[in-house]
Amino acid sequence: MALLPQEIIRRKRDGAALSQEEIAAFVAGIADDSIGEGQVAAFAMAVFLRGMARAEAVALTRAMTESGQRLDWQGLDLPGPCVDKHSTGGVGDKVSLILGPLVAACGGYVPMISGRGLGHTGGTLDKLDAIPGYTTAPDVDRFRQTVKAAGCAIIGQTADLAPADKRLYAIRDVTATVESIPLITASILSKKLAAGLQGLVMDVKTGNGAFAATVEEARALAESIVAVAGGAGLPTTALITDMNQPLGSTAGNALEVAESVAMLKTGQGDARLRELVIALAAEMLVLGGLAPEAAAAAQQAEAALTSGAAAERFGAMVAALGGAADFVERSDDYLPKAPVQRPVAAEAAGRLTACDTRAVGLAVVELGGGRRRVEDSIDYAVGFSDLLPLGSAVQSGDPLAVVHAATEEAAEAASRRLQEAFTFGQTVEDAGGPVVRQRITAADV
Structure with missing residues (x-):
């Protein structure tokens, strides 16, 4: 042939x-x-x-994985499994910052290869870049040693990991071929397989702030990833989760780090964010053989979060990758702050019945918290804090959020965007829906 x-x-x-x-x-x-x-x-x-048929997608994934270096954790004699999670992206999605240390505190090892913001969605690496000194591009040896010492390390894709994916993705990005399920599947999984994982959990977002607008689209992608990963030898489960409103109470890099650190330190925070972190942690612990089933795994994760054990792992990771050793204790002193901070007032009374989540993400980009072009620099301090969840009752003039901006003009423009993003009504039925919509396993595909 x-x-x-x-x-x-x-x-x-x-x-x-x-x-x-x-x-x-x-x-x-x-x-x-x-x-x-x-x-x-x-x-x-x-x-x-x-x-592509499933067999083709498996072959594409394997070939892209083998196009570069594959990490091998055997020589480090890690006493636990290497497991990871990947999200398809959303607004306010700081789950990885809490989840990686949490699973590490439960005995797992999390070598997480993450990405930067794309379009209206925030990127985990951009959030970590808000931490002074933290390096998202260490050499492989430092990456491996950080995983061994802290139990987790969140970094960017190196030039040696799945280089075929890096080139193919750059071309897809400018040729209107990003939204292909086989190509998305191979892109995600080639990097994860190259990272030497023993288990992967996918967080596939659905809703108006997600790549997959409908649950049906999200399920098609989730089933493809779970099936192809299994075919390539990587046990994988997927959760389809809600992105019809920002995840957590913040959107913007330093603000999301601050929210994550607060949850790690106190064990408490936004209910939807916390629920999703525990659900994903439970899946990772079961996949890694660290818990017999989901309920026991969730209890284990709860204990690690509320005890402060996860916060210790996060602090160890930050210090090992160049940040301050006391970052967790003094994060407020280290994180950048915007010069303009003021409330965004509701223009009507009622309940928040819907949110244009993509518009919220674009408002953060307009503030300077994301990129319009690859070469753009980011203002890590800007964004929104104290975002109200759907279902909240407000009076006219009540704050919907606090905007953090570089100038008054930018704050005013972002405030208008946020006001327009919310829909007000009198009643809310099942506002936003459950955060976890469906669970997909190998048995489902």
């Missing part, structure tokens, strides 16, 4: 199922630049339009 790039593209264009050999050859050409950008773009569009 011909392995010429143009023949592989033609076969996929015409709807044929590609062989493992064809996929491996094409991915190798992506990784070593022997296949040109035009051909990579054409391949991405062919997959976008024609799709």
Whole structure:
């Protein structure tokens, strides 16, 4: 069978199922630049339009995983399993900052490869960059040693991990081929498989602030990831979770770090955020064999959060990756603060019945808390705090949130965006819905 790039593209264009050999050859050409950008773009569009069977998606995932370095934790003699979680992204989603240390406090090891903000969604790495001194791009040895010492390390994708994915994603981003379930699946899983995991939990967001607007779209992606991960040898479960309102009471990098640290220190905080953290932790502990079933795992996670054990792991991770050793105790002294902070007033009385979550995320971007272009710098101090959850009753003039901005003009513009993002009514039935909508396991696919 011909392995010429143009023949592989033609076969996929015409709807044929590609062989493992064809996929491996094409991915190798992506990784070593022997296949040109035009051909990579054409391949991405062919997959976008024609799709891939599960066997093809497994082969694509494996080939992208093998395009670079694969981490091996065997030599460190870790006494617990390597497990991780990945989210499809949302507004106010600071779950990883709490979850990684929490699972570490329960005996797991969490080598988390995270990303930056994309569009209206915030990125975990951008949040961590708000911590003075924290390096999100350590060398592999420092990454490994941090995982061993602290139990968790959250860093960015290195040049050596799944390099084919890095190039393919950059081309997909500018050729309108991002929203392809096989390509999304392979992109996520190739990095996770390269990280040497023994178990993965997916947090697939659904709602007006998510990539998957409907539960049906989210389920299709979740089922693809769970099935392909299983086919590639990585046990995976997925939770489909709500993104019809910001997650937690903050949106903006330093503000989200502060909210996360507060929950780690006190064990308390926003109810939906806390519920999701415990649910994801329970899934990770069961996958890693650290608890027999979900209820026992949730109790274990609750104990680690309320005892302060998770906060200790977070502090150890920050210190090992260049931050202050007393960051958890004195985070308020270290995190940047915006010069303008003022309440955003409700323009009507009633209950908050709906939220345009994407608009809230874009308001943070407009404040300078996200990027319009890859090369843009970020103002880590800006965003919103004290965001009211759906169902809250307000009078006209009551604060919906506090805006944190660099200038009065920026604060005024962001305030208007936030006011327009909320819908007011008199009654709320099941405002926002449950935070965990569905659970997908290998048995479901």
